[in-house]
Amino acid sequence: MERKKGNLTFALCIGNKDCEDLEIRKIYQILPDGDAEKEGFIRVIDESGEDYLYPQSYFILVKLPREAKEALILADCNDK
Numbered sequence: 001m002e003r004k005k006g007n008l009t010f011a012l013c014i015g016n017k018d019c020e021d022l023e024i025r026k027i028y029q030i031l032p033d034g035d036a037e038k039e040g041f042i043r044v045i046d047e048s049g050e051d052y053l054y055p056q057s058y059f060i061l062v063k064l065p066r067e068a069k070e071a072l073i074l075a076d077c078n079d080k
Helices: 034-038 066-079
Strands: 009-013 027-031 041-045 051-055 059-062
Touching: 027 059, 027 066, 034 041
Parallel strands: none
Antiparallel strands: 009 027, 009 059, 027 041, 041 051
């Protein structure tokens, strides 16, 4: 499913106990997953480039201006 850049959600990592694919103080893209949220998890595109479930307590959702979202997506595309 293709998503518009303006609808992207991001979160700041504040914890990573036993998670090698998360960096504290880094912003990650969040993917919607209602079932995971009901269980206390959040779906994150981590350092591996894949999406995985992590505890919601590891993140704080952040509202970013459009320009910041575009910069994060551009940086991600350049890393690949």
